Amino acid sequence: MCRVLSIIILAFSIFLVGNTALYAQRDLDANLTKALSDEEIGGNADQFVLRLGFNRLCHNENAFTPYWSSLEVGYDFFVDMPFGPEDSPSKFSLAIGGGLQWNNYFHNGRFVHDSTGLAFQETADFRNQDSVRRSKLGVIYYNIPIELRFRSQPKRKGLAFKWALGWQTGFKLRSYQKEVRNETGNYQVFRTNRYRDVNFLRTGPTARIGIGALNIQGFYSLTGLFKKDKGPSMTPWSVSLFISAF
Secondary structure, three states: OHHHHHHHHHHHHHHHHHHHHHHHHHOHHHHHHOOOOHHHHHOOOOOEEEEEEEEEEEEOOOOOOEOOOOEEEEEEEEEEEEOOOOOOOOOEEEEEEEEEEEEEEEEOOEEEEEOOEEEEEOOOOHHHOOOEEEEEEEEEEEEEEEEEEEEOOOOHHHOOEEEEEEEEEEEEEEEEEEEEEEEOOEEEEEEEEOOOOEOOEEEEEEEEEEEOOEEEEEEEOOOOOEOOOOOOOEEEEEEEEEEEOO
16 A cells, blocks of 8 residues: 555656646747746745645554544645746745644554553454544644745636645654543543654655645655554555645
8 A cells, every 4th residue: 555655646746747847838938928927926825834634544453444534734834935036936936844733543443552662452443332432643743844836827817726746844742642431431531641652753755736725735654653663563644635825
């Protein structure tokens, strides 16, 4: 599965570059006769963005199932630096940013600490039990994304075609396990903080494509969710809606 995702990301990157070449050829005459202004290529510079998406995990644990309710929520502030002179900026730019990201993994298992570190305790699907109603692993990151961006000359209604290839590095701020289970006849919330065996660093490539303020972004981590030999082998990836507030 993880190998298939890597192939998909590579194919998506090739598609972006090829589509950009076709788009540039179609607008060649207009570009020769008219210089692009800041408003024409930078009306929405994607300086503050919101992300809402789905978290998934590549793993080999037969009894473990992450649910599609596992959501990713975050925001980033970017500094967008167009290439070329100020009076005739390029459609390409380099952007670097920073922000917070909340990653929630709802699942049917349980992560427990043992003498060697964090381990996965295989259990039956919680949906078929009366004792446990919900189980979630939460991780909060401080993100530093960097992107190579393309932003076309806007067409009708000022909408521009956009794509970006980048790299995202997250530094863990907090990790915890939360369960809702039946104790003494009542459902209660139980929280375990400071899961130190969750990897401090999460890093990998990103790719996104869209029109105007709405884009779709994919991310694939090259580091596991847990430290090596300190937990099950699980690789995070996500698909998110990338919304440009301004």
